[in-house]
Amino acid sequence: MTQSTSAAGSQVQPDRLLTATGLSKAFAGVQALEDVSFDVRPGEVHALLGENGAGKSTLVKLVSGVLRADHGEVRFRGRPFAPRDPAQALAAGVGVVFQELPLLPDMTVMENIYFGLEPLGWLRTVSRRQLRARAEELFDRLLLPGINPGQLVRELSVAARQLVAIAKVLAADPAVVVFDEATSALGPGDVAWLFDQTRALAAAGKGIVFISHRLAEIDAISDRVTVLRNGRGVGSWAAGEISPDGLISAMLGRQLAQLYPEQQAEAQAESVLSVRALSAGRRLRGVDLDVHRGEVLGLCGLEGQGQLELFLAIYGVIRSRGSISVDGTPHRVRSPRDALRAGIGLALVPEDRKNEGILPTLSIRENMSLPSLGQASRLGLISRDAEQKLIGPAMADLRIGSGDPEQQVGGLSGGNQQKVVVGKFLLTGARILLLYDLTRGVDVGTKAEIFRMIDDLAAQGYAILFYSSDLAEIENVPHRICVMFDGQVTATFRHGSCSQADLVAAMIGQDTAESHP
Amino acid sequence: MTTSPPARPALPAPAPTGAARRTLARNRSVLFGYLLVLVLAVAGEVVSRGFLGINHIDELVISGGFIALVGLGQTFVILTGGVDLSIPWVLNAAAIYLTLWANGDSAKMAWIVPVLLAGAALVGAVNGIGIAFLRVPPIIMTLGMSGVVEGALLLSTNGGSGQNAPNAAVYLATHRWGPVPVLAVLWLAVLMIATVVLGATPFGRRLYATGLNQRVATFAGVNVRFVTVAVYMISGVAAALAGIALAGYVGQSYLGMGDPYLFASVAAVAIGGTSILGGSGNFVGTTAGALALAVLAGLLPILGLQPAALEIVYGCVILGAVMLSSVRSGRDRSAG
């Protein structure tokens, strides 16, 4: 495969909209970016790929003004470009849709979109009427009729928020648009809309930068792909010049034998977790489910179909009706403590991706022992010795970090952090693991580690309920797959007996021919 | 978990220096607090011979101890991310009811003290329930309860001050074993118990977890509501205890006894390096802060300055302490 690297050097390049040359940035001793060069041509969709920590977000933040580069420069339309903040960058013509969706929750959609640029009425006050008119006009233009400009952002679903964030950037009609993980919260229909918008922008001569972990999306939309690894540029290829496997190797620096491990064992017949007629609030409307010993049961569905509520209900975070049984014994699960006592553990990554399973300023030891302090105490006092004996084997088995239990969890990689969360629950004697979107926003290498861990645990006899928003994972990892729609399980498939298209059909509520038990 | 022995090489022994260095870093504010106390005490001796005479030291330790005792409750509460504004009036109510009900009869203290402590625990429980179950912000809940306690006190006593304290209380509060006041021993015991509870018990760990992130703590099986109610109950009981001891020490009770202790309790906590956001800090630091405030209060009259100066100095000391501990934690965070 041929590599084409962007030309370094400081000469003005009128055929490039945006050029970053020799960018370097370090944080407290960690080199996040080293001598990275990148450019965007008018009319092209340039994808940026790399593991978490490869430097993609840093590059985006450098370009948009959130951070200052230590070395190197950025040029926009041939001229030096150093915006003070993303708002200034947007005004100059470079718009970034950040993955964190930085919207103001207590303000309305229209106030967010035009923040700082509000049309002024008399005495320099903001004119609400003009604001609304502009917002409605924008939504018409972008074909987004489903969003109410007057609605408070905090009441929107995450998908809606993502659309608003995208609209906010597009409203300014920038010459360069960067989409950083802009599809992570969107359902298939909205992803299609985004792709339409992207193609339209490219056709209009804009330059698009597209960052995503979903290789299928990259494949579908991009003209050029650049891979970063460990803060350095690895190479750039035109679309079609490199295979997906080649891309993965470039991202990881090695061959990834297999993303999805061969399933080690069949699920056993014994049902460990039984849920009947489980309902909660408006979203969860009566779910029946069984998870068997040694089984990975996959769950998928469009956003807001009750899957989150299902997990929270089984774990006792929200109140529910119906029955939950472990090993045939019904349990009253009114709080996470009840769930832990029943042998259930939950690792949940919410939509905003702030890991709800770790206390970053504390050590691995303190994090992992937290639910099991009773086991680590003698006579009412915590015994360091007992604590160490408790977590030592778990740390070794799961291969967490460098082996130092005093290491701050906040300094661990994302994959290791997830392992701390899972390990924490294994120590409580949990035999049922609820894993909710553990791989959201996670890079390929870490995903492989997580899948390996899940497979190991299943082989050891754990019962695992596994939800993911990534259909490729759902297709490949679990033994069985349940699809949730409108608060209920509407279809069940066996591993290997369905395609992603079947899954999508079930997810959007189309009548499936029959469920495949 | 798997029962077969792992086939991988043994874990390397965890490096001891990393842990020790981190403990030191976390507690630098505390060390600085005690250093401050030392410096001030020495300055006092330099300016006025006899400042560090045993009698005066006893006085300083005792007045510092009162601040530390209310600071105990405040520390526990602030560690969970809250604040207790009802401390002054719980203290005052305990003091006044003690003197009124005892009416000079020390024997009655046998039932009065438990009743007062139970009542204070009840007030704390109401605070905690409002905050944990009804989601009322701590500032609002404890402020409201402060008004309720004050109002109830005034109404039940018709605005009268208390009376003289019963002899037993006075005796306990002012008696000494040689050079060591009984109260000082009490304060030391409280310090040790609180430090052990915070640092070495499951409850303490869960407390810190609650202060760091309630949601993560809940998911990890911590009963956040229980922890919250417990810390406010502890705070109430500590305030009542302080009120009873103070009444004994001063010999009587009066309205307004508790007023200085709100500012003092928060200041002591802040000087001791505990973050107002919760999740980090400890009671050893608060004790340093309490002693520093007490020494300062003892120092300034000697320097011939007015009460105005004391206020200004308090403010500056707090600012200084907070600025220092924020610089430090900023450095830790980037290195961590």
Next chain:
Amino acid sequence: MTARSGTSAPVAGSGGSGNGGNGGSSGSGQAGRQALARLRSYSATADIRPAAAWALTLIFLFTYAIKQPGTLTGSSLGILAADTLTLAALGLGQGVVILTAGIDLSVGGVLALGTTIAATHFTNGLTIALWTVVILAIGVAAGLINGLLVGRLGLQPFIVTLATWSIFDGIALYVLPVAGGQVPTGFANWINGAAAGIPNAIWALAAMVVVWLWFRRTRTAKRIYAVGSDREAAGIAGVRIAPTLMSAYAISGFCAAGASIFYVMLTASGDPTSGDGLILPSVAAVVIGGTSLRGGQGGFVGTVAGALTLTLLTDVIFAFNLPSYWTVLADGLLLVLAVLAGSGLQALQARRRQA
């Protein structure tokens, strides 16, 4: 993948009323429907809590009026307004700071400092004017100091303003160690006077409300709301955090200084301890008025109602011949109940919107 407009479920949460406009219908019907949708969406998103606060105020007012005839006359209302002015002014600034998810405990110190300076320097028209400017400037300076510590050094507002409160209180004690001093009677009487038949105190309150209604719609105010709503998002949206925080605290200092002028008019004297008992009530007025301590929501319209309610509560207790000790108890209960009611109403409103 299927095209967006056809099959996928609507993505925009559940903002039912906002979907007006879908489905092509004829012009005028659509315009009418859009207007109705707009009205409904506005009333659905408008913050209900200030309205609830005003309802509470009116309840107290009429209760008082029933017990004490003659309350609803102009001059009586003027007295009510005069009694409330200090707290309302404090609440105006406090509210702005609370919008940034902060708190300003130093308003008590600024108030004390202002009253002591006024009581020792107001001698005639010229000195009044001059020293008023000085006092206001001191208030702004005090606020800027707070804003610097909170905005640039990133320290926590509760502790910072606790410390600066102590410092300003100390300075006030230097200026006037004991309550006393004096001011020209003409000056003090302004608060009891009237212009065009309306008591000056009511003019003052109204002026504050008008200024707020204008300020609330400026971009500066939007930035203040943004910082309180989500600091990180505000930064990304181009808000300069430290200057915005400094503005908020400067406004608070300015309002506290203004409050001190009202205080001096009311009591015709200065008092270095005058601020101590007004700090927490200023927070109470803001919170009762519906502003959230978490920042990003609320406003002065509610705070005025909160301040009036607190003042009226004292009056009502007096009118019912209850011992004055009931005041502090009732204040406490009112505060907690108001907050509970406020969050309850908000939850109801949100649930109605999701329906």
